[in-house]
Amino acid sequence: xxxxxxxxxxxxxxxxxxxxxxxxxxxxxxxxxxxxxxxxxxxxxxxxxxxxxxxxxxxxxxxxxxxxxxxxxxxxxxxxxxxxxxxxxxxxxxxxxxxxxxxxxxxxxxxxxxxxxxxxxxxxxxxxxxxxxxxxxxxxxxxxxxxxxxxxxxxxxxxxxxxxxxxxxxxxxxxxxxxxxxxxxxxxxxxxxxxxxxxxxxxxxxxxxxxxxxxxxxxxxxxxxxxxxxxxxxxxxxxxxxxxxxxxxxxxxxx
Amino acid sequence: xxxxxxxxxxxxxxxxxxxxxxxxxxxxxxxxxxxxxxxxxxxxxxxxxxxxxxxxxxxxxxxxxxxxxxxxxxxxxxxxxxxxxxxxxxxxxxxxxxxxxxxxxxxxxxxxxxxxxxxxxxxxxxxxxxxxxxxxxxxxxxxxxxxxxxxxxxxxxxxxxxxxxxxxxxxxxxxxxxxxxxxxxxxxxxxxxxxxxxxxxxxxxxxxxxxxxxxxxxxxxxxxxxxxxxxxxxxxxxxxxxxxxxxxxxxxxxxxxxxxxxxxxxxxxxxxxxxxxxxxxxxxxxxxxxxxxxxxxxxxxxxxxxxxxxxxxxxxxxxxxxxxxxxxxxxxxxxxxxxxxxxxxxxxxxxxxxxxxxxxxxxxxxxxxxxxxxxxxxxxxxxxxxxxxxxxxxxxxxxxxxxxxxxxxxxxxxxxxx
Ligand SMILES: Nc1ncnc2c1ncn2[C@@H]1O[C@H](COP(=O)(O)OP(=O)(O)OP(=O)(O)O)[C@@H](O)[C@H]1O
Ligand SMILES: [Mg+2]
Numbered sequence: 001x002x003x004x005x006x007x008x009x010x011x012x013x014x015x016x017x018x019x020x021x022x023x024x025x026x027x028x029x030x031x032x033x034x035x036x037x038x039x040x041x042x043x044x045x046x047x048x049x050x051x052x053x054x055x056x057x058x059x060x061x062x063x064x065x066x067x068x069x070x071x072x073x074x075x076x077x078x079x080x081x082x083x084x085x086x087x088x089x090x091x092x093x094x095x096x097x098x099x100x101x102x103x104x105x106x107x108x109x110x111x112x113x114x115x116x117x118x119x120x121x122x123x124x125x126x127x128x129x130x131x132x133x134x135x136x137x138x139x140x141x142x143x144x145x146x147x148x149x150x151x152x153x154x155x156x157x158x159x160x161x162x163x164x165x166x167x168x169x170x171x172x173x174x175x176x177x178x179x180x181x182x183x184x185x186x187x188x189x190x191x192x193x194x195x196x197x198x199x200x201x202x203x204x205x206x207x208x209x210x211x212x213x214x215x216x217x218x219x220x221x222x223x224x225x226x227x228x229x230x231x232x233x234x235x236x237x238x239x240x241x242x243x244x245x246x247x248x249x250x251x252x253x254x255x
Numbered sequence: 256x257x258x259x260x261x262x263x264x265x266x267x268x269x270x271x272x273x274x275x276x277x278x279x280x281x282x283x284x285x286x287x288x289x290x291x292x293x294x295x296x297x298x299x300x301x302x303x304x305x306x307x308x309x310x311x312x313x314x315x316x317x318x319x320x321x322x323x324x325x326x327x328x329x330x331x332x333x334x335x336x337x338x339x340x341x342x343x344x345x346x347x348x349x350x351x352x353x354x355x356x357x358x359x360x361x362x363x364x365x366x367x368x369x370x371x372x373x374x375x376x377x378x379x380x381x382x383x384x385x386x387x388x389x390x391x392x393x394x395x396x397x398x399x400x401x402x403x404x405x406x407x408x409x410x411x412x413x414x415x416x417x418x419x420x421x422x423x424x425x426x427x428x429x430x431x432x433x434x435x436x437x438x439x440x441x442x443x444x445x446x447x448x449x450x451x452x453x454x455x456x457x458x459x460x461x462x463x464x465x466x467x468x469x470x471x472x473x474x475x476x477x478x479x480x481x482x483x484x485x486x487x488x489x490x491x492x493x494x495x496x497x498x499x500x501x502x503x504x505x506x507x508x509x510x511x512x513x514x515x516x517x518x519x520x521x522x523x524x525x526x527x528x529x530x531x532x533x534x535x536x537x538x539x540x541x542x543x544x545x546x547x548x549x550x551x552x553x554x555x556x557x558x559x560x561x562x563x564x565x566x567x568x569x570x571x572x573x574x575x576x577x578x579x580x581x582x583x584x585x586x587x588x589x590x591x592x593x594x595x596x597x598x599x600x601x602x603x604x605x606x607x608x609x610x611x612x613x614x615x616x617x618x619x620x621x622x623x624x625x626x627x628x629x630x631x632x633x634x635x636x637x638x639x640x641x642x643x644x645x646x647x648x649x650x651x652x653x654x655x656x657x658x659x660x661x662x663x664x665x666x667x668x669x670x671x672x673x
Contacts, residue, residue, distance in 0.1 A: 053553070055552075055553065074555060075552070075553050075554065075555040076555035079555060085553075087553065089549075091547065091549055091550040091553050092547065092550055093542070093543045093546035093547040093550045093551065093614070094546050094547060094614075095542060095545065095546035095547075095614035095615055096539075096542060096543060096546055100539060100542075100543075101550075104539075104543055104550065104551070104554040104556070105540075105551075105554030105555040105556050106554075106555075107536050107539060109536065113534075113535045113536065113537075114534045114535065115534055115535065115536060115539060118476045118477060118480050118482065119480075121480075121482055122480055122482065125482075138483075140483075144667075
């Protein structure tokens with residue numbers, strides 16, 4: 001767990017009009033490690049991720065990737081660095097099929113600018129197989145016809161297909177059943193096992209304690225704590241998330 | 256502590272099934288149709304109804320001469336509707352195509368004017384200049400829509416007014432009557448000349464051969480990589496079907512004047528733009544922007560650029576259509592690009608099966624829809640209906656198409672294949 005810092009954020013901030021979504025947040029994730037990012041609704045988790053992705057660039061602060069200062073202006077920059085993100089809302093184009101979605105923005109082409117459908121379909125099938133995704137029977141059907149679990153599997157497969165160095169998953173299990181949650185968690189561990197840095201956002205502390213190495217807690221846009229999983233308890237994390245008030249206990253009262 | 260159990264626990268049994276056997280393929284198709292994915296069915300149904308109604312009341316509807324007339328009448332609408340398909344695919348609208356086509360046609364005709372003190376441009380230069388002009392008009396529309404975030408509806412509505420004014424200004428400036436006649440033989444030939452019999456068959460051979468080649472080479476590369484290809488029977492039937500329909504069309508046209516040159520131009524346009532839409536990255540991004548702009552943005556696609564280019568395509572195709580229409584009417588006048596040209600073009604795209612809600616549709620829907628629109632107009636012309644009646648019927652046809660689109664979309668959504 002003493003790998004180099006794959007991604008390091010120093011004092012990043014983001015404001016949406018009157019809402020200070022992030023203020024002065026430090027955040028580090030290393031290769032081969034699963035970093036969990038927790039916090040109540042609106043704590044700024046998704047905003048942090050979108051800043052890393054360059055979707056809503058940070059207002060201030062420093063971003064380093066593998067030790068080098070970088071500025072990420074958009075999703076292409078992030079992808080070029082080796083950062084892949086599975087968004088909370090998945091962001092799949094419903095009218096396109098599985099292959100088209102997994103390669104969106106990075107299609108392989110032949111002569112005359114023709115899209116190389118055959119090799120893309122093959123790569124797509126290989127990735128799904130390597131992740132033991134068996135629920136998707138045809139990769140040539142529009143994503144609109146797929147269930148929540150199938151869509152989640154597609155989004156995760158899309159992120160790992162690109163030899164990425166950092167994979168960020170925003171609530172990847174929120175819409176999944178028991179068996180599928182199990183699969184995604186196994187997948188998360190396997191990614192870290194391959195030497196990737198993984199950031200996992202979840203409201204489910206049970207899941208987090210199962211796969212995370214470290215846990216960063218955000219509250220109202222500030223980083224309030226960072227724990228090593230081996231040195232903390234769920235109680236302690238819950239306390240950090242809610243600042244003592246136990247009215248809402250994520251992970252325990254999941255409806 | 257319990258795991259999240261909100262979601263459906265069991266994977267719903269996949270509706271897709273294997274489609275590599277012919278029976279399975281047909282079952283899959285039937286299931287999609289029942290779920291509201293109607294494809295070309297409403298059009299085929301509509302064409303049969305149209306043929307029965309007009310065929311019974313006016314048998315001339317079916318003679319070869321009228322068939323060729325129909326092909327000529329369709330050409331302009333089909334061309335403009337191709338551009339509209341692209342605009343609808345990104346869930347936008349372009350209300351300016353009628354008068355932009357007018358501007359293109361009039362510009363070409365003005366540059367062609369012969370004699371002392373006139374431009375005297377060669378035909379190709381006049382056509383290129385007119386198309387460049389319409390391309391720039393599309394660029395202007397696209398820039399305003401994307402830079403200022405104004406709905407395309409409003410921007411192109413303003414365009415509709417402004418460009419109709421430009422047509423009026425251009426035509427009345429150079430002719431007191433407001434009508435300018437085309438003298439150039441080549442430009443007149445675009446929509447008024449026909450292929451000799453053998454040439455018609457040569458075109459048929461090239462089209463069917465090309466389609467068969469692309470179908471079977473696609474199939475081979477799939478099979479070679481052990482991927483599931485369409486059943487062989489389906490490929491054979493679609494090639495055979497095309498050969499049958501195209502063969503009949505060529506044969507029937509040859510009973511009269513022959514295959515119109517403009518029909519070949521329209522086919523080339525349809526094939527080229529289908530290639531762009533289905534086989535290239537740009538086409539893929541057009542569908543992605545229409546299906547989920549946010550997903551497209553996160554995939555690193557420059558959504559604004561795609562939008563601008565689509566409005567350029569739509570104005571450009573309007574320009575091409577304007578040239579075709581000017582050639583067919585042998586002149587331009589103050590009302591060129593007006594009348595129900597705009598509505599016919601939009602109706603053609605929608606009737607052909609391109610959704611008004613974005614992300615779903617095909618370039619070929621321009622052809623199918625234009626066939627319906629032109630048949631109705633042609634048939635009503637033969638019956639000698641009053642123009643009031645014609646407008647009402649046209650309106651009802653468009654309404655029917657939009658309703659089919661909305662209803663099939665709703666049932667697709669409720670069965671999860673939106
Ligand atoms: N695009 C936006 N425009 C304006 N405000 C925003 C935007 N995105 C997020 N916010 C605000 O920023 C704050 C943090 O939101 P964020 O989505 O990052 O929370 P989160 O921790 O991901 O919550 P959840 O657990 O519900 O996903 C919220 O107050 C939210 O309303
Ligand atoms: Mg969130």
